[in-house]
Each structure stands twice: as structure tokens, then as C-alpha cells.
Amino acid sequence: MGNQPLRLVMVDDHEMVLEGLKALLARFRGRVRIVAQSVTADDAEPLVAALDPDVVVSDVRLRGSASGLDLCRRLVESDPRRRVVLLSAYDDEQYLFQALRAGAAGYLLKSIDREELVRQLERAADGETVVDPSMAGRAVAAAARLQAGEFWPGAHLSLTQRESEVLALVVAGLSNRAIAGKLVVGEETVKSHVRGIFRKLDVNDRAGAVAVALREGIFQ
Structure with a gap:
């Protein structure tokens, strides 16, 4: 430059x-x-x-x-x-x-x-x-897993690994507070992940997210 x-x-x-x-x-x-x-x-x-x-x-x-x-x-x-x-x-x-x-x-x-x-x-x-x-x-290792088809549930819908973990707990019926305790993170962090999940799945609420997760077979 x-x-x-x-x-x-x-x-x-x-x-x-x-x-x-x-x-x-x-x-x-x-x-x-x-x-x-x-x-x-x-x-x-x-x-x-x-x-x-x-x-x-x-x-x-x-x-x-x-x-x-x-x-x-x-x-x-x-x-x-x-x-x-x-x-x-x-x-x-x-x-x-x-x-x-x-x-x-x-x-x-x-x-x-x-x-x-x-x-x-x-x-x-x-x-x-x-x-x-x-x-x-870690990025190189993750790219190798992606190439081999070994990745986390929901990756094909652009969910991050952490968002996938949060969505699994939403599907299980846990509240934001309970999810925060389970993942040892702040409740505001969980809320941020949930908003990201809603945006990527194009839904407005938890029920919609659960419906998409079940319809797409994200969690077998």
C-alpha cells in the first residue's frame, strides 16, 4: 500500500x-x-x-x-x-x-x-x-469435517455450532434461563443466539423454530 x-x-x-x-x-x-x-x-x-x-x-x-x-x-x-x-x-x-x-x-x-x-x-x-x-x-479442521460431510445439525441452514446447541435445547422445551445454565453462558448471550436462529430459519417465535427443526429433521 x-x-x-x-x-x-x-x-x-x-x-x-x-x-x-x-x-x-x-x-x-x-x-x-x-x-x-x-x-x-x-x-x-x-x-x-x-x-x-x-x-x-x-x-x-x-x-x-x-x-x-x-x-x-x-x-x-x-x-x-x-x-x-x-x-x-x-x-x-x-x-x-x-x-x-x-x-x-x-x-x-x-x-x-x-x-x-x-x-x-x-x-x-x-x-x-x-x-x-x-x-x-480449528478452521482447517472444521473445513475438513465439512468436506467429509461431518458437521453439526443445522449447518446446512447456516446455523452455527452454538446456535445448533441452543436450538436443540429450545426443541427440548428449555427456557432461555435454563439454556444459559446448561451451556454456562449469560442469558443475554442465549437471547442473541435465539434471535440469530429465528432470522436464519425465517420464523418469529420458538414454536416456529421447533416446527422447522422437526420438519427439516435437524435432530434425529
Whole structure:
């Protein structure tokens, strides 16, 4: 990219995350520069079109009708040269695969070291496909299982492994609180997974999710 800093557009539906990323990257002004930020995919698209950044960095999950994956897909469809890196809190291989299918240039975790983040963004801008170092080995193993047809129930419907586990417990009749206790996670985390399940199965409630699970034979 020469001696000019990378020009970034940041997309995350939490203002505090955006401010944190700005502070995190402040010491790397000679290498990266945030030229714009947005909290929704719909607002991000015209910004990207107007500013033509080197890399768009977006969270996977965004408030509103479009996710980070949707944004990535739209941007790459409108310009195949567009470099989009998904920055996520979810270290789930299925999200990684969905990102790559959407045309992403990379999938990184929010826990990544700031020096490593800048390095990976530079690689993505140079045309490489980047994967968070902590996920690389597991992603290769998961890809091998996928190739062999060995994967979790519901993967063919784009459910992540954790969403599949949550759906199984929904089918079993457990409440969000009970699921949180079973999986040793917070209840808000369970609610987030349930919303993701509803969206992917195109249903509005738990009864609908159970009906799809049974109809599709997700759990034998």
C-alpha cells in the first residue's frame, strides 16, 4: 500500500466499540486511518461508495435489517475489488465460513492484539485472505469435517455450532434461563443466539423454530 496509511471505514452498532477501536488504533496513525464510521449497514454503504476506503471493517451482527454479512455481500457484489474484514466476538468456524462465502477478505476476533489487528488489515488490503490466528487451526479442521460431510445439525441452514446447541435445547422445551445454565453462558448471550436462529430459519417465535427443526429433521 506504499507509504500512505490504510483508509478504514468502521461499522459496529455499539458506539463504545467504535470509540474503543479508534483509541486502539490511534497509536498506528502512520499505518491506518479511520475515515468514517457507521452503526448500521444501510448507513455504511453510501459512506463506502463516497470514500472508497482500502478496507471496510464491520461487526458480524448489526442492529437493523442487515447484518455485517449482508453488508459484506452487497459491497463485494457492487465492487468485487472491495476488501471487507469482519471483526467479531464470535470464534465460531461457521461464522468464518459464512463470511468467506459472502466475499469477505478476512475474519478477525475482537480479542485480537492491536498490533496483530493492524498487520492483518494490511495483509487484507494487499489482497490476502486473513483469518484470526487463534482460529486458523480449528478452521482447517472444521473445513475438513465439512468436506467429509461431518458437521453439526443445522449447518446446512447456516446455523452455527452454538446456535445448533441452543436450538436443540429450545426443541427440548428449555427456557432461555435454563439454556444459559446448561451451556454456562449469560442469558443475554442465549437471547442473541435465539434471535440469530429465528432470522436464519425465517420464523418469529420458538414454536416456529421447533416446527422447522422437526420438519427439516435437524435432530434425529
